[in-house]
Ligand SMILES: NC(=O)c1ccc[n+]([C@@H]2O[C@H](COP(=O)([O-])OP(=O)(O)OC[C@H]3O[C@@H](n4cnc5c(N)ncnc54)[C@H](O)[C@@H]3O)[C@@H](O)[C@H]2O)c1
């Protein structure tokens with residue numbers, strides 16, 4: 375019988391025209407895909423291997439999920455969108471049914487999915503909808519920095535309206551809980567950004583800090599969470615503050631992620647917290663400009679796989695501890 379600790383990890387190849395297939399093949403040739411099931415189109419992987427001057431390793435375990443047009447590289451086709459979504463569904467269902475320990479996702483292209491008429495703002499939101507999770511949390515982590523987000527893939531003009539005290543509290547509680555259960559931290563310390571320049575400058579540059587963020591953080595502190603903030607985002611991301619924290623919490627995508635990517639692009643993983651399953655991903659996109667050239671860096675995929683393995687081991691240990 376397959377015990378929880380021996381279950382394989384599902385790895386979705388992602389957008390066929392991007393570097394997802396290259397990364398899978400390059401890592402397979404380094405022997406980095408043991409106990410991993412690749413969810414993707416076998417013909418496409420064979421074609422990409424030939425283009426890269428590689429072979430399709432016999433030991434690679436592939437769950438064939440065909441796309442309509444495997445002959446794409448650098449030029450995405452809406453015809454392949456249904457197949458790309460099917461890859462995600464196969465991995466999600468396998469995780470929910472206990473076949474896989476975790477899922478790791480290769481990069482996909484949100485624009486081409488929407489062009490095909492499928493409303494899709496990101497894996498994070500799609501996974502939440504498919505698994506019935508009320509509040510998914512996007513966390514990007516390198517070995518030096520963790521950054522979580524209060525809002526994810528939203529137009530900037532909608533961000534302020536999306537930030538509520540309830541949302542902040544729910545997300546900070548999920549971060550606190552998941553850093554304990556999946557990362558093995560005993561007492562996570564959260565640093566929370568304000569929304570406005572200089573955290574609102576005492577109300578002269580916006581009222582969200584006074585009216586929404588500070589009261590939410592006070593309630594979390596009263597409940598025993600270790601939360602500092604709201605702090606001005608421009609100085610929160612400095613050593614003085616970060617050295618005493620386990621995670622920085624940004625109010626929106628481009629407040630937090632550029633800092634993380636400046637610090638560790640290609641060496642970080644994107645992790646979705648708040649789901650009933652474990653999911654990690656690469657920290658980069660489809661990189662159409664280098665697909666099929668052999669220039670794709672596999673660093674982030676390695677980190678994402680390693681992170682998924684660590685989280686699944688930590689979760690098993692935490693479940694055993696709790697009987
Ligand atoms: N995990 C994901 O599915 C994910 C993550 C980020 C972006 N995206 C999506 O990817 C698409 C393209 O996004 P983008 O152009 O803003 O970012 P991108 O990460 O695809 O590319 C940005 C730059 O980084 C380079 N790059 C990216 N990954 C690389 C790697 N592994 N090795 C070497 N160079 C690499 C690219 O060549 C390009 O110059 C968008 O649709 C975006 O939403 C998906």
Ligand SMILES: N[C@H](C(=O)O)[C@H](O)COP(=O)(O)O
Pocket residue numbers: 495496497498499631644655656657658
């Ligand atoms: N926000 C992510 C990043 O910048 O790396 C990326 O768009 C992927 O997000 P999903 O995991 O929700 O697809």
